[in-house]
Amino acid sequence: MGYTESxxxxxxxxxxxxxxxxxxxWAGTLASLAGLTRPAGVALAAAxxxxxxxxxxxxxxxxxxxxxxxxxxxxxxxVGWVGLRLGRWDGYFAVQELWHNHVDGxxxxxxxxDDHFIDDSTPELFLILVxxxxxxxxxxxxxxxxxxxxxxxxxxxxxxxxxxxxxGGVYFSRARFLLPSFPLLLPLAVxxxxxxxxxAVAWVVGVAVAAxxxxxxxxxxxxxxx
Numbered sequence: 503m504g505y506t507e508s509x510x511x512x513x514x515x516x517x518x519x520x521x522x523x524x525x526x527x528w529a530g531t532l533a534s535l536a537g538l539t540r541p542a543g544v545a546l547a548a549a550x551x552x553x554x555x556x557x558x559x560x561x562x563x564x565x566x567x568x569x570x571x572x573x574x575x576x577x578x579x580x581v582g583w584v585g586l587r588l589g590r591w592d593g594y595f596a597v598q599e600l601w602h603n604h605v606d607g608x609x610x611x612x613x614x615x616d617d618h619f620i621d622d623s624t625p626e627l628f629l630i631l632v633x634x635x636x637x638x639x640x641x642x643x644x645x646x647x648x649x650x651x652x653x654x655x656x657x658x659x660x661x662x663x664x665x666x667x668x669x670g671g672v673y674f675s676r677a678r679f680l681l682p683s684f685p686l687l688l689p690l691a692v693x694x695x696x697x698x699x700x701x702a703v704a705w706v707v708g709v710a711v712a713a714x715x716x717x718x719x720x721x722x723x724x725x726x727x728x
Contacts, residue, residue, distance in 0.1 A: 527572070
C-alpha cells in the first residue's frame with residue numbers, strides 16, 4: 503500500500519530513541535522529517551521539543567536547544583507549503599474540512615462506536631476491528647501512564663491518540679493512523695518477554711495469522727481504502 507505510515511513510524515522510532523538517549527540534534531532532525539511525511543508529525547514534534555525543554559533543566563546545551571527547535575520545522579514547512587499553494591494561511595485545515603476532518607472532541611468517534619457495538623446488528627467486520635483497535639489503544643495508553651513510561655513516549659502516543667479519537671473525519675482508516683503509536687504496545691511486550699517460550703511463540707504466531715487474515719480482508723474484501 504502506498505501509505506506513509508511505515509516511513510513515519512521509522513522516523514518516529516529513531517527520533518524517540520534519540521530523545522531517550524540524549525541525542526537531541528538527531529531527535530529533532532528525524533522529528534522534522536517525520537513532520538514532512540505525515541501531518542501527525544506534530545505529535546512527535548511536540549514530544550521531542552518538550553523533552554528537549556525539560557532536558558535543559560539539567561544543564562544548558564546548544565545541541566539540546568537545536569534539537570528542540572528543529573523538531574517542528576518539518577510539520578510547519580508542510581502546513582506552510584499547503585497554505586502557499588492555496589493562497590490562505592489555513593489552507594491545510596481547509597483541505598481537511600473537505601473530508602469533514604475537524605476536531606469535535608470525540609463526539610463522532612463515540613457515535614460510531616455506539617453504532618458498531620450496540621445499534622447495528624450486522625456491522626462490517628473491518629469496522630468492528632477498527633473500533634476494537636481504538637478502544638484497545640485508549641486502554642493501553644492508560645496502562646502506559648500507570649507504568650510511568652518516559653514523558654517523551656507518553657506525549658507522542660497521547661497526542662497521536664487524541665488526534666485520532668477527537669477527529670470527526672473518515673472513520674475506517676483510524677486503525678491505520680494509529681500504526682505509528684507503537685509505544686502503546688510496550689506493556690504487551692513486557693508481558694510477552696516474561697512468558698514462557700511456548701506461550702510467547704503461540705501468541706506471536708496467533709497475532710501474525712490474525713494480522714495476515716485482516717490484511718487480506720482489507721485488500722480483497724473491504725471495498726474502500728484500508
